[in-house]
Amino acid sequence: MQKNISLEEAQSLIFDYCPLTEKENNHLADTLDRILAEDIVARENIPPFSRSPYDGFVFRAEDTAGASEANPVTFEVIEEVPAGYTAQNAVSKGQAIKILTGAPIPEGADAVVKFEEVEVQGSKISVSKAFMHGEDIVPAGEDIAVGDLIAAEGTVVTAPLMGLMASLGIAEVLVYKRPKIAIISTGDELRDVTEPLAPGKIRNSNSYTLQGYLRSLGVEPVVMGICKDKKEDVAVLVEEAWKQADLVLTTGGVSVGDYDVIRHAADYLGAETLFWKIEIKPGSPCLAAVKDGKMLIGLSGNPAAAMVTFQLMTVPYIKKMTGRKDYCYRKIEVTLKKDFRKPSPRRRFLRGRMLYENSMVIMESTGEQGNGVLRSMLGCDILAEIPEKSGPVKAGEKLTAYIIE
């Protein structure tokens, strides 16, 4: 077991045990936020045929050679095609067909003129300028050509991607199954939100915060409930959770004051503890243990500490598990809005929100930064890093920030 390692070392240790979830075929309409388990490659052109960009008349460009205001060319309109229909006839010399925006260009025609640019006399139109071959016609495959890669395996399905797949005739999509992740809350002091509070007891908030974050990540949470600080009880519940879920998360019991119940439970189960404690603040107390390829990640019982470790260490792991290729958080540079007065002997992550001011990204603290203060996770969309052995950070200084979920 390694102890007091860096965040990056911890990630690398757990990434070695990251089973991909299975794949399943879903109907297109049920793919929002799912992760592609196949490349989406165009099997059709968009548009599927050459089409008109506006309401007008199509004809042979060569028939307009030499045409001018003074010397217009006359065409016989042989057909009028409604939207959604194709011309019955091909266009021959001296003929034109009236079509609408988006309509397929009839055979023989290779130029289009707007309604308002011709003079109509009964079934005849006159065109007073010369056109070139293909002029203004939208060629088949202009937006998307057969063989184009639209979205790679591991991409999250968004609304416009659903639309694109629909336009390409892709009705069934291979996606990764939603993984199941179990949540165990340890602590003799914990009461569920539905229970009355007794002296010395506090409410279990971590289970609900984690349920929310897991659902946001497209994961099905399996709530195992509250467990006493007894290694045998924890071990029984972890074993049961491993049967039901792909990953088990615990909160509490990972620091010395908690009697290290999670580490002892892992030993008791014969699991290998990969590491204990990482060098960040908040969120240092945590561990990962593995048995038969199944992972247990133990988070702090302190709400803010738990969520910072969850975001920085566990979210990339979960995203990787769900099949996402972009599983690492996005790092950006931000400018600190107000002084942060405390020194940072250890590598520290500040909770904050992004503000956009004059084309700049400003980071504003979301409040009190204590280990236990969940309130400052409200509205928090970035964690800004202060390197170890730093003094106070002044307003206007630049920090690297990690965009969180």
Added chain:
Amino acid sequence: MQKNISLEEAQSLIFDYCPLTEKENNHLADTLDRILAEDIVARENIPPFSRSPYDGFVFRAEDTAGASEANPVTFEVIEEVPAGYTAQNAVSKGQAIKILTGAPIPEGADAVVKFEEVEVQGSKISVSKAFMHGEDIVPAGEDIAVGDLIAAEGTVVTAPLMGLMASLGIAEVLVYKRPKIAIISTGDELRDVTEPLAPGKIRNSNSYTLQGYLRSLGVEPVVMGICKDKKEDVAVLVEEAWKQADLVLTTGGVSVGDYDVIRHAADYLGAETLFWKIEIKPGSPCLAAVKDGKMLIGLSGNPAAAMVTFQLMTVPYIKKMTGRKDYCYRKIEVTLKKDFRKPSPRRRFLRGRMLYENSMVIMESTGEQGNGVLRSMLGCDILAEIPEKSGPVKAGEKLTAYIIE
């Protein structure tokens, strides 16, 4: 009916008919992404009791008056309190109690010292400095005090808010019901993704893109299917959709070339058309009509045009309907990454994505900007505004951009 109005005028016209959806009580675990229909006010303190910030011993501060390395004070340890339990005894003169991080401060005690800072000899400890009243003790209500407003009505429920509500004992939450929004796709040329494609036909992508966006907004889509370009058919389907849903969206049939089938269907139904066409590009062809307080919003059939109008005009309306107080899009200033070479006689919105470079927000085009090109909605998270009567825009110029869903 007003014609060719501004985006803002169009919004103001439809906002006048924006029925709020009903309210319902949900269990806390089922509130993610729902909109609060009540203020969340703390009815308890967090922490609920004064507690110790670390593993240590508590005692009366006054007993340490004059204590020093040379002249330590000795306490009798009368009890050891496990996590989650409260002391059985009060602390009197000369007494101390051993407690763990987070444990409630026993009656009588008003100072705490860390384990590692005392000398233990059997049941006695010696403390070698003077403490002040309340020193290092976390007072009840330090994070959240009874009466604090945690989240206002109209706020979206996030994971940390779920956790905070759990910690405050709020098991049932009043939220707005998910509205139902119907989607009708008009066009003789449309085929569903599951149907074979015939000459001159194209696939219906708008219905799937809209389903995705609606689900992202927490709305239940009601898919009414494809309708021919015939006002009577459209009218029947709109009436049916109004019965099933709180809002009806159509795509197609809103420009002259489409025979204006939506406007004629609205007239046929006796609905009042509020406006037809707005002055933006893409997405100019659109309309809104109302009958008996129910709204019909007609979007373009061109995929990109439809989605730009949907994002700019319809999303704020839908958010308002769902009870959100932050229903207007967030506007930020961005710096254009590459030249946009076309002039913009009309107010134009460019599709792009935000890049963060050196603390700046850069906008990169997501591709071809044509009315019909859905592909550039992929990865699009902002729409950047170019004012009307603008020339080409150069790389490095600043634009106002609207953050979209």
